[in-house]
Amino acid sequence: MIRDQGLVSKIWRFAVWAVAGLFIVNLIGVIAAVVVNSFATRWLGTWLPVGLTTKWYFSAWKEFQLSSVVFVTFQIVFTVVLISGILGVTTAYALARRDFPGKRLVVLLFLLPLLIPPLTYGIPLATVLYQIGLGGSFWGVVLINLVPSLPFVVLVMIPFIEQIDPRIEAAARVFGAGTGSLFLRILLPLLLPGMLAALLLVLVRTIAMFELTFLIAGPTSQTLVVSLYYAVFAAGVRAGQSIDAMAVIYMVTTLFWLILALQFVNPSQIVARAKQQPAE
Template sequence: MSSTLRSSLSTLWWVPRGLIFGLMAFFIFGPLFNLLLWTVAEKWYFPHTLPLQYGFSAWERVFAPRGGALDSLRNSLVVAVLTVAVSLALAVPAGYALARLKLPFRSLILLAFLIPQAFPNLTVYVNVARIFYEIRLNGTIPGVVLVHVSHGLVYAVWIATAAFSAIDVELEQAARSMGAGALRAFFDVSLPLAAPGLMASAIFVFLESLDEFTGSYFVGAPDVNMLPLLLYTAGSGGNYQTASITALLLLVPSLFFMLIVERFLKADVLSRVGR
């Protein structure tokens, strides 16, 4: 009898677990399912639970020459790639110096890269837009890239520092003892070993740039159209089909690159982030 009771209790114990996991799945995948439905919904209104008509006419409108999606997608990709290039060009030497040299106030230097994240973005970008307008960078791709770099450097420098810190310094010393110069040891030993971490930082910077809205709005709009701006315009105007398609365009690369980051960013690198 007692074993039967224990078996019944153990069976009932799965009921709250199932409810919790079911609620978690609903709150995570429910909005995604709703997003996918809106991308193919032709006719959908209250009180109907599902669309009354399905089709791809919204996709045709979004990617039409006057839809703005192609222009926004091109600008977003160009800005993201340039942001990655500038961020890595600054982060690789900075990360190597922070990892190898005994710099004074090293922790403060790392914390300094968090300053753009420490203040409300809205107040910062209003003043940045005013300054950029005076020097004619407002409404230009270089201006948007500079704003995105200010945020991307947080990921780039911190992960680059962790990647170089995870490399045994004796490997460089061995290369130097065999006659390689400092630059040769860096490019032949340190940089290839740090490449997975640098690849992960590049992906983080790319995704941060791709999803950045506030800086793109205040510095780029209306001359530089970006996918987040198109998403905001469509959503605020009640055009849920266009907003959902734009959101899907932003979501797919994020999911794809996160899987790549999981492969490239090793545990020994993660353990040294911020150290």
């Protein structure tokens, strides 16, 4: 470890930490403002609310019909996770194990949706889905959410499959394993940690995916984040505390899965396919 001892580098180090600290303080402030407001009886022009209450959670749950919204959200999210998991793992397996002409093109196809703003491909896709009658429906929301989540699973799984020694599969073949039992008894147990990580990340991302769901969701196929958007958009119609109570409910559902996902992955893997660093 190299440490510089000069005064300038001390000031520099202090400045860098100060900026990082300021950012975190503000970030916590933003989240705390929502949480505090959701428990406030009245909060106008003071540092903290006058009194605390939990009544907004009950009124938000009723006003925004959250029991059905939460139910629909999980239905949609788990369907997306299931479909993108099955298709993503099989696709990733073929891409990791075989070298065929046109493979680069296929990989590029799976990279593109992550590099293009969601609205750019979302608006044409939503138009197509509306024209075949899927607009506002459950399956419309599922299909539009597959576009970012399937490539995500593929790209997370390819390096994971590549690091499994192909000789293990060859050995299983030698001992007479068929394709079915090779997959079920050899590959699946080896792939399970990676799959779990990839699918939990897809789950967290799909719960929070606003833009695409917003384009296609109808009254019966809204996810929590879309309902939250409409509530904030129409702020003034309902009490602010009620909206923030809903935001806290949304936060808790997201954080539950995030904490679960963090048991398996490094936080930086949520944005990048970071290579595992050797511990130093």
